[in-house]
Amino acid sequence: MAEIVRMPKLSDTMTEGVVAEWHKKVGDKVSEGDLLADIETDKATMEFESFYEGVLLHIGVDKGGTAPVNAILAVIGEKGENIDALLKDAGNAAPAQEKAEEVKEEAPVVESKPDPTPVQTEVAPVQVAAVATSTNGSANGGRIFASPLAKKMAEEKGINLANVVGSGENQRIVKRDIENYQPSAGGAAATYIPAAAVGTESYTDVPNSQMRKAIAKALSASKFSAPHFYLKMEVDMDNAIAARKAINEQEGVKISFNDMVVKAVAAALRRHPKVNADWMGDYIRYNDHIHVGVAVAVEDGLVVPVVKFTDTKGIAQIGAEIKDLAGRAREKKIQPEEMQGGTFAVSNLGMYGIEDFTSIINPPNGCILSVGQIKSTPVVKNGEIVPGNVMKLSLSCDHRVVDGAVGSEFLRTLKELLENPVRMLV
Incomplete structure (x- = not known):
């Protein structure tokens, strides 16, 4: 008996999916566990395996097509089986197919790796010819248009405005015309020519991926609904630099400063549980567990x-886990559940040379920490100016969840932990 395969809900926020690639075609034999298609969700492109065995009898959404969750994706059954009645009874087969056709007609096909062709618009070169006339006002009914500054400059230099060619709107004489005025030997008007706009305009339209749409929706909702405020602090990283060097000298161990920040964040959250909270609309959820999310840049956004139970793990373990999660995220092999459940988030742009920035809170979290680069700079220690290494932190807070004093206490503890890394282990 034929079985309907529906568009799966592959993430908690997914409402529709895009078929990035079909690995089977109509008529192919399908076994349970066979890779059926690649589905692009709002968070990643996921491999979708078949739960049924048989022959692929029907494809409900073509490659590049979009369909809502639970729409008919495919039908698998016995070879030659009539599935017309099954599709009719399912009810949503037509809408799913129409949705795919609509995407085909109204927008470019979006695959997992779009390769858009630039759209160029030819612009005719603007030719500006030299003007030789005894009066600037002939084109304007005898009246000379000039800015007050241009008039004053012309008067000071003894220049007759009637002999100046205006380069402003409607041949209006402006400051640069007076500055560039060169009278000809015969007393004719200046031949100053404004810079000509010659060239070709071009642009590339890239359809938004499901991920980019989800990012836009979630962060717009966060920025415009959550009352953000920001707390900033500088951290002396001299001891952290020495600690990292000592740790990395151990065979088989390699940690980054970001790994140390994540560990310090987890330790600080344990001491300040009111920061480890989510805005749930009618109530605030104070989480007893600590799951730190780490922002990772991928191709589409x-x-x-999320590093689960971060406070229970050592720095090296945290580093290995972040490396694994980030690598699979960039390869689009990360699972949705590995990006869910974060209670706090960290965004680090220090590796790009960014010293200071603020982040938009990742809902429903109450806070997100922005981490800048470590910069060598003169600092004051014991009343003397000495070389130092400083890193700037910025804590974005949702004022509905975290008050200024609470956020400040958390940030102060975080600073103390990073400046004295041994305290993270206590």
């Missing part, structure tokens, strides 16, 4: 893999 940004994802936030």
